[in-house]
Amino acid sequence: MKHTFSVTIERRSGLSDPEGATASRALTDLGFAGVHSVSFGKVISIELEADTAQEAATQVEAMCRKLLANPVIENYTIENVS
Amino acid sequence: MTIAVVVFPGTNCEHDARYALALLGSHAELVWHRDDDLSGATGVVLPGGFAHGDYLRTGAIARFSPVMAEVERLARQGTPTLGICNGFQILCEAGLLPGALVANRDLRFICRTVTVRVESTDSILTSHTSVGDLLQIPLNSYEGNYVLPAAIDGAPSPNVVLRYCDSSGASGKQMNPNGSTDSIAAVADANGTIVGVMPHPERAVEDILGSTDGRVLLESFVSATASVVA
Amino acid sequence: MTIQDKPDHQRLGMTDDEYDAVIDLLGRTPRTAELAMYSVMWSEHCSYKSSRVHLGKFRSDQPWVVVGPGENAGVVDLGDGWLAALRIESHNHPSFVEPHEGAATGVGGILRDIFTMGARPIALWDPLRFGPLDDPHNRYLLDGVVSGIAGYGNAVGVPTLGGEVEFADRFSRNPLVNVMALGLMKREQLVLSAASGVGNIAVLLGNATGRDGIGGASILASASFEAGDEEKRPNVQVGDPFEEKKLIEACLELYDRGLVVAIQDLGAAGISCATSETAGNGGMGMDVDIDAVHVREPGMTPGEILMSESQERMLAIVTPEHVEDVLAIAARWEIDASQIGTITDGPDLRVFAEGRLVAEVPAASLADDAPRYDRPYERPCYLNALWDSEPAIPDEIDVAKTLNLLLDDPAIGDRSWISSQYDHTLFLNTVIEPGHDGSLLRIKGTHKGMAVSTDGDSLRTYLDPRRGAARIVFESALNVAVTGAQPYALVDNLNFGNPENPEVMWQFVEATDGLAWACEELNVPVVGGNVSFYNQTDGVDIYPAPVVGMLGFCDPMPDRPPRLDRAEQGMGIWLIGQEASDDFSGSAYDRIINGTLRGRPLDVDGATARELIASVVEMAFDVPVLHDVSVGGLAVALAEIAFVSGTGFRVDDVSGRELFDETPLRVVAITHERDLETSVPRRRIGTMGGDQLGFGAAGSMDLSAARRIWADALPRRMR
Structure with missing residues (x-):
């Protein structure tokens, strides 16, 4: 059975995020008042084969821990979008 | 035996590293990332470049190359292990050094010679220097911004080897080229045998190229490898 | 008349006279794929049709010249067996349409011109021209072009030693992005593009072929721009410096081991240009099997595969006994390779898809029979x-x-x-x-x-x-x-x-x-x-x-x-x-x-x-x-x-x-x-x-x- 997951990876709060800081400044310059902060992340879409949704989720979780996210600087969330 | 210079697809400083080590009278061999036997290596260099295209995160995929299990084994048993630039990023991804490297503060690639100050001589990169020595070393990186979430993790303070500074030796935001935590330019593990350095000592080994300040760093490394019984 | 109503050759940027010349040459109406090939190969960008009559005035007969104009790069002798290869190119229109990717692919293209000759690329220069920086769009272009050059050059591992820059209003809507590359080799590493040897195999190395940049050369570089042409984005290719780095190392290893008879990079007009040039330069023909090309997306037509300008690809001509070695080296450097053609005694370039003949044209005609115009000129008032x-x-x-x-x-x-x-x-x-x-x-x-x-x-x-x-x-x-x-x-x-x-x-x-x-x-x-x-x-x-x-x-x-x-x-x-x-x-x-x-x-x-x-x-x-x-x-x-x-x-x-x-x-x-x-x-x-x-x-x-x-x-x- 095919499952589709969307993994969102975000910079851990409190860490330097040059992309976010630069975009935040630019938005303020462009007149968007009230921008507190902007943080950058990435979305990874994964299609995989597994017997159950639970099993698929476990696998994706393992992928995040091992490769897709760096726990030193990143958090991740997993969503089943099948 | 010899120093192993590891080559990942996308590595581009391997010849420079080997050339500089040869100038110092040391012999280095290039090792392809699919090789998984480094037995006999007296030291390991992970040179600069863009291993695996820097895709996903810099160093993230390289860290799982077949050779890395062997690099980790040697590093953990105390074999001198030096990551330069992209190699530093890989060592962090592999968990051999604390922290991580992210995009420079100004989101631009930086290629210029910077001044660094020796903070500790207790490392394979600085054993031949004195604390406070100022060295001119070329910096070449986009993701050279060293992030150390120590405050969050409550981890022990890192073994800082080099810091960015100005020509008088002072550090601070103005003299920090890329936004690195505490102006850290090089960091070591607790034993000082695994070192990651962001500027390129191998690019500062001859007068004709503008600086020879990288020599003392590589000489430190070479002499550390000389005492390794492989 | 809207663009949809125009005949095919006009939509492809070809004049009626040029179309008639193709019919004369073939003795029949060109097939779809053939028309696509002639339209790009006879474009200004590829054929130099407006300039060629004036280029003979440049001299290159000094004794230290090893290879003059006409090959992928010029080569000069530095003594003691050392040769330098040099080349300059422009990526003006693509850089206006998409500054980062346009400039980046310009770097990739010129590097291929250098290592196609057998030389290791050792340095790049980028002469640039933009409109005044008080216009935000010009700042965006400068920023994008510089980041594109840096992003590609730094990652592929070839130093960029500068270039120069000018700012003037006339470049506001047409920035100039030129790039020069220098390579170094020993004399025995020199390789040329002329194929030889009936039965030799054409091996396509590098990136998979996709729909990117189709018609890029003719459409972007051979016509003037009008307002709204920023929308020409689909024609811009996307570069991958990582693939190029592997391709450089793989090709240099092929030369070191003497495994190629000839080689050509794929630039404008992609496979059609590279196959016709290698065959045509050697006075040979080639049979090309489109189905053998490794592609990135399904459902591409033969014409699209022939014309695709996907980056980071090379065409090597190899003797049959060396094919296995070439494929092994490609595999070691983790690049794809496919055998797409066979050298024939010519003179035709024949292209087959699903066993069907989709193109059959004299190989040399794509380059040699291109129109030449002695355009009128007049001192400006x-x-x-x-x-x-x-x-x-x-x-x-x-x-x-x-x-x-x-x-x-x-x-x-x-x-x-x-x-x-x-x-x-x-x-x-x-x-x-x-x-x-x-x-x-x-x-x-x-x-x-x-x-x-x-x-x-x-x-x-x-x-x-x-x-x-x-x-x-x-x-x-x-x-x-x-x-x-x-x-x-x-x-x-x-x-x-x-x-x-x-x-x-x-x-x-x-x-x-x-x-x-x-x-x-x-x-x-x-x-x-x-x-x-x-x-x-x-x-x-x-x-x-x-x-x-x-x-x-x-x-x-x-x-x-x-x-x-x-x-x-x-x-x-x-x-x-x-x-x-x-x-x-x-x-x-x-x-x-x-x-x-x-x-x-x-x-x-x-x-x-x-x-x-x-x-x-x-x-x-x-x-x-x-x-x-x-x-x-x-x-x-x-x-x-x-x-x-x-x-x-x-x-x-x-x-x-x-x-x-x-x-x-x-x-x-x-x-x-x-x-x-x-x-x-x-x-x-x-x-x-x-x-x-x-x-x-x-x-x-x-x-x-x-x-x-x-x-x-x-x-x-x-x-």
């Missing part, structure tokens, strides 16, 4: 008005005020905002880095050095195409001479407007005359070039902008070549070469202070230039600082030395007019010696020292204040 007036230059100039304004100009101010984004120290060859007149590279293991300077001067070329073009040759020669290198070979990138406009064509003819003449005066061969026409947007042609890349060579290289930062307190300042003779047409003074462009720039005497260049090369072995006087005149040249060395100066008896005069063939020399041993005219004008830029009676400026203005000229605009 604007010239009379320009030549009848002179820049207004007062007798007394406020030097400090003027120099402040000049130093704040982004084309005069410090350009390290650009060059510090490029890795320029990789490979440990860089002896003189960006920020000097010319770059200097050593060849490790020898005493040889190679210097490169890229130069263009679109404003002077607009005022007088012949003189303007000749002057950039002499300037580039001086720029390499100040490093101690002899001018040795030249490549040119001829950026012009719409060639169907006789006035543009006149600029082209005059400028190429000027280039050819100057090169002959210096006995410098022109070993390659590129023509970029149709640099016109909304009916406005760019300023004519020929750009040259001069290779200088020295053996031995000076032990300590001159550098701007070797100026020290107490050294004497000398002015060498011609006396200033009121040359303000096209000068920075006229552009920045007066806001005008008029008059006729001075001509250059070939013998004077030869003598000065020879003397400068000789002096470079003794004199610590040599600096060409160019944009902004003597005042800017001296200021640059002060900024880089951190040492002030005082000059006397130099008038304000003389300080900003841009008379060519002048060099500043700085030395402790009491006199200069040289036969060319020289006079001592001052002494280094202090913390002022001192111009005697003409005034003075604080060094650090002036330096701040100069250093911030570009960054403050890009913030």
